[in-house]
Amino acid sequence: MEKELKLGAEARLTLKDNIVIKERISKSYRLPQIDIPLRKDRTSKEASLLQKAARAQVNVPRVLKVDKENFSIEMEFISGELIDHVINENLAKELGREIALMHDNSIIHGDLTTSNIIVHRGKVFFIDFGLGEISDSVEKKAVDLRVLKEAIRANHPAAADKLNKIILDSYRKNSKKAAEVLSRLEDVEKRGRYKVR
Template sequence: MIVYLGGEAEVRIFEDVVHKIRRRKRYRIEKLDSILRKSRVKTEVNIIASARRCGVPTPIVLDVDGYTIIMERIKGTPLKEIMNEELSREVGRLTAKLHRKGIIHGDITPMNLIYKDGRVYFIDFGLSFYDDRIEPKGVDVHIYFESLKAYFENWIDLKEAFISGYREYEKAEEVLKRAAEIEERGRYVERRMM
């Protein structure tokens, strides 16, 4: 078993399944904490199912037990290890499908994308939520672009490939414009802090 501790959950990876356990936040009132964790587990499971229904490969949720989601383990390769333009274009197509249904992943990075049997799987919907506004979709895209910059020398080519796939979404131009505005906001803050 492999264990990862994140800010929101403990992830236990077994041979064929993954247990994602929402951990208690000691600074919160216990009853409120319990309500929030159960709500977030329910939301995450619902969004994973919605993503699958709109054609985005995700792990299959096998069971939910209190604060724990038990799902299939996707035994593939993280995109961080094999990223190329074709895969980034597919990430763009799949992100377009999510956004068309109002699903915001919240953490689209090459470590949360797994390649297996010719398909790109989206994993870790722990920060996901529903929202039809342009701003959260722009943030989703911006996070992906920033992760490309952090991991890959050819990030500009990968970004352009993503954009070509993402343009399948009817509101792509609005979202891409907003992602560029978000990047500019970050640059403005950086300049002001210097």
């Protein structure tokens, strides 16, 4: 039996026999000669990112099958809860460590919100690399961290400062380029503050 997990702007996620199928949706406003290659490319790119992350021992769903012709990726289903519902100091520490591992392997998540982090058997797993890329850009790593900080601030206002400090301290201890990335994070946050809204 097939069950729809999520229907987003870019993709449909369904669950069948404990396998998640992510299928990129056609956009009617795009010309077919643009839409088809774009969906193929994004499907291929996301699968490659997940495979690279798995090889680096970052906790992500295993890719089981890639079907570029049908714009779909089949991957293992990670059961668990979104980190928002269960976050504590230990999980915050692990989250910092896992992001450091991801970034040190040149993987940018691209949408590092708490909606894309699942806790499974006490471990932190990242899902949805649809906006991710391979890059060593210090700026992009800093933006990943900024997005996460904002998500935690939005969902856990009372505990946000403490949780974010634990995450960043753990990142600092575990990432080879932490000093550079965290310095850039400060710049990114200053730019955000002075931006005309």
